[in-house]
Amino acid sequence: MIKAIVTDIEGTTSSIDFVHQSLFPYAKAHLRAFLHAHAAEPAVAEQIRETAALEGRALDTEAAAAVLARWIDEDRKATPLKALQGMIWAQGYAAGELKGHVYPDTPVHLRLWHGQGRRLYVYSSGSVEAQKLIFGHSDAGDLTPLFSGYFDTRIGGKREAGSYQAILKELALPGEEVLFLSDVGEELDAARAAGMHTCQLLRDAKARPFAQHPQARDFSEVAL
Incomplete structure (x- = not known):
């Protein structure tokens, strides 16, 4: 689960x-x-x-x-x-000069997963502070209450399995109970090497599919 x-x-x-x-x-x-x-x-x-x-x-x-x-x-x-x-x-x-973009299905499914009792985290190359700004000032409102934590490059590079092992340690969960979502195949490879489940988002026509990972066009297709 x-x-x-x-x-x-x-x-x-x-x-x-x-x-x-x-x-x-x-x-x-x-x-x-x-x-x-x-x-x-x-x-x-x-x-x-x-x-x-x-x-x-x-x-x-x-x-x-x-x-x-x-x-x-x-x-x-x-x-x-x-x-x-x-x-x-x-x-x-x-100053109101920026508003964080999220896809329309993002807040819907974040709220759904949060309501199901699943813990939500962000791992991005952008700083934790920048992550909180995007979700705190999103065009769908403040989404930060849905997240339990944030990770950036201070925990390691996103294409390194050790980074995901460190995240699992922080979450105090085994890899089989954690799903990592990304559009980048090399990041998904690293997460899977650490024992996590993975799903590749193919929202952008320029995204390079990695067939070895489950794929979804948006969050409604993410299998849990």
Whole structure:
């Protein structure tokens, strides 16, 4: 019996286009001004230091902004970039300039599964803070009360089996009682290697099917 469902965001609960055409450009447009305005704050200064460490050289605020903007263009899954993007998006959501996209069936089935007593979790390359913003300010209202927890790249890469083993440890459940949902086959491979059940969402015509995993066009087709 599936007692917990762990879901990806991009291409799974929410449109890839929303992330790449709305969130990323918003963060890039506000990045430089945000860093100059908040560089002295401990949380922001820490991310600038981590950016410099990953880049392997000293960076002042302006140089860090240039590196981070390049990482946005490269769609780098770097933890300091994700953390800073989350801080910038928080301002955008608070100002009403951003609204988190979810597919119409997403809130319906999240509420259904939650009502059945299944624990719901998110695992995304975006920071936990950014995950909470998407679901807390979604176009279907605040969905955060439905979730029991969130995981990001701080627990490990999404294509590494060890990340899913660490999630299972946090959930205190065996893999056979956990279902992982994603549109990315390599992530599903890693989750299955850790012992989880898997299902690939094929919402986007560009999604590459992995026939070794059960597939669904939306959450109504996810078999539990």
